[in-house]
Amino acid sequence: MIEFSNIDIIRNLLIATQWTILLSLVAFAGGISIALLLTAVRLNKTPFFSIFVQLYIEVFQGTPLLMQMFLCFFGLSMIGIEISAWNAAALSLTLFTSAFLVEIWRGCIDTLPKGQWEASRCLGLNFLQTLRYIILPQAIRTALAPSIGFSVQVVKGTALASVIGFVELTKAGSMLNNATFEPFKVFTFVAIIYFVLCYPLSWTSKFLEKKFHASR
Numbered sequence: 001m002i003e004f005s006n007i008d009i010i011r012n013l014l015i016a017t018q019w020t021i022l023l024s025l026v027a028f029a030g031g032i033s034i035a036l037l038l039t040a041v042r043l044n045k046t047p048f049f050s051i052f053v054q055l056y057i058e059v060f061q062g063t064p065l066l067m068q069m070f071l072c073f074f075g076l077s078m079i080g081i082e083i084s085a086w087n088a089a090a091l092s093l094t095l096f097t098s099a100f101l102v103e104i105w106r107g108c109i110d111t112l113p114k115g116q117w118e119a120s121r122c123l124g125l126n127f128l129q130t131l132r133y134i135i136l137p138q139a140i141r142t143a144l145a146p147s148i149g150f151s152v153q154v155v156k157g158t159a160l161a162s163v164i165g166f167v168e169l170t171k172a173g174s175m176l177n178n179a180t181f182e183p184f185k186v187f188t189f190v191a192i193i194y195f196v197l198c199y200p201l202s203w204t205s206k207f208l209e210k211k212f213h214a215s216r
Helices: 006-044 047-062 065-078 084-111 116-123 128-164 169-180 181-214
Strands: none
Touching: 006 047, 006 084, 006 116, 006 181, 047 084, 065 084, 065 116, 084 116, 084 128, 116 128, 128 169, 128 181, 169 181
16 A cells, blocks of 8 residues: 555645546537537527437437447547547537537527517518627526536536546546545545535526526
8 A cells, every 4th residue: 555645645636636627628618619509500490400409419418428428439449530538528528518508598598588589680680690689698697607507517527537547536536545545535535626616616606696587
């Protein structure tokens, strides 16, 4: 058994935490980008694209994130596309995140009065102008709180990247546990770090929800 002080354990966990934060940011930013595109396509109500977006959502919401990571990492390698653990984790988390954000934003847009679309057409605005100047500014206020709240799931979802060999917080905890044979101590530190990462996001989401609800 290797001797590690508490400071050594915390230092190594904090180094791995940087990768957890970076992976979360990449996945959330990528998820937002894809979700914006899919939301615009969905609102256009072209039958083919609407079916495609709905199928996309059903696939990524209806299958476990762990399975999606396995398919990205091992499945792509089987068809000749070599991909690193980092890229596989980022890709699978991005697709997973985008599928949920599309549904969150759809619900927020549906809360807006339907007459605004007709009024925009009467003013001579096309679809993209209506979306940019009328719909999105209002929907963002409603969608901000649940989107930030979902980011907590993204942070916790990064823990699954450990199964494909990516060294983030959970994987680092497992490696330190194997070296120290002190699971209670190591994973207590891991849990505390996850709490420190996630609690501010949860608090911010609740604060914004109350603020914008009161403003309405």
